[in-house]
Amino acid sequence: MMSWFKKPTLEDQLFDLKFTSKQLLNFSKKCEKEEKAAKAQLKKSIQAGNMDCSRVYAENAIRKKNEALNYMRMSSRIDAVAARVQTAVTTQSVTASMRNVVSGMSAAMKSMNLEKVSNLMDQFEKEFESLDVQSQVMEGTMSNTTSLNAPSNEVDSLMRETADEAGIELDLNLPSGVTSTIGAPSATVPAEEQDLSDRLARLRQS
Structure with missing residues (x-):
């Protein structure tokens, strides 16, 4: 009741x-x-x-x-x-x-x-x-x-750390990010090698 x-x-x-x-x-x-x-x-x-x-x-x-x-x-x-x-x-x-x-x-x-x-x-x-x-x-x-967006500085830091471990030079300011890898042929010629090449070229011409 x-x-x-x-x-x-x-x-x-x-x-x-x-x-x-x-x-x-x-x-x-x-x-x-x-x-x-x-x-x-x-x-x-x-x-x-x-x-x-x-x-x-x-x-x-x-x-x-x-x-x-x-x-x-x-x-x-x-x-x-x-x-x-x-x-x-x-x-x-x-x-x-x-x-x-x-x-x-x-x-x-x-x-x-x-x-x-x-x-x-x-x-x-x-x-x-x-x-x-x-x-x-x-x-x-x-x-x-619950934010899904991680701070950008932490993201950049992790990317650089991972790139270093993989032996990759990373430039985050470039569109592709990757500039060169360790052990790969360099796109730029060192100054000493360039100077030697110039001398050999002049000798051939003389």
């Missing part, structure tokens, strides 16, 4: 938040359709020259447009709150006051009291100001430890 009246967990309330966010988004889409319908009626009414009805249809279209925007904003805000609750659960940083606010929000959403939900979200966001700072620190740490 007691299990029937079990107090909802934070995970249960997190589910309620996500469900309500989707429900409000559906309400927004419904209002958008009604806005389009009112605009179509407005067009027909204007073409018929009925200005009184046209004004009513125009008011309906504007009202539905505003309702759609309000539902969408509320859905987005609740979705953001749900993401913060998920972060709090994951990092085990949920406080008692946060639980109370979420519990009250869950009850208000069931009655679709959006004004009360909005007020509770204001309170909830204040509770999460410190958590936001903690999340930013955690995200920064994770970003540093």
Whole structure:
């Protein structure tokens, strides 16, 4: 019997938040359709020259447009709150006051009291100001430890070290990188050998 009246967990309330966010988004889409319908009626009414009805249809279209925007904003805000609750659960940083606010929000959403939900979200966001700072620190740490790009100076150093071990002269400023290998014929002639070659050439000419 007691299990029937079990107090909802934070995970249960997190589910309620996500469900309500989707429900409000559906309400927004419904209002958008009604806005389009009112605009179509407005067009027909204007073409018929009925200005009184046209004004009513125009008011309906504007009202539905505003309702759609309000539902969408509320859905987005609740979705953001749900993401913060998920972060709090994951990092085990949920406080008692946060639980109370979420519990009250869950009850208000069931009655679709959006004004009360909005007020509770204001309170909830204040509770999460410190958590936001903690999340930013955690995200920064994770970003540093999971970075796929190694520092370029370390890459260059390793490349040069490996080239030295392989007996390869490496110039990272050149497109190919490799300039010569140890034991391979040199592309440049030493100065002494060049001087000797010049002397032999002059002797042959004389």
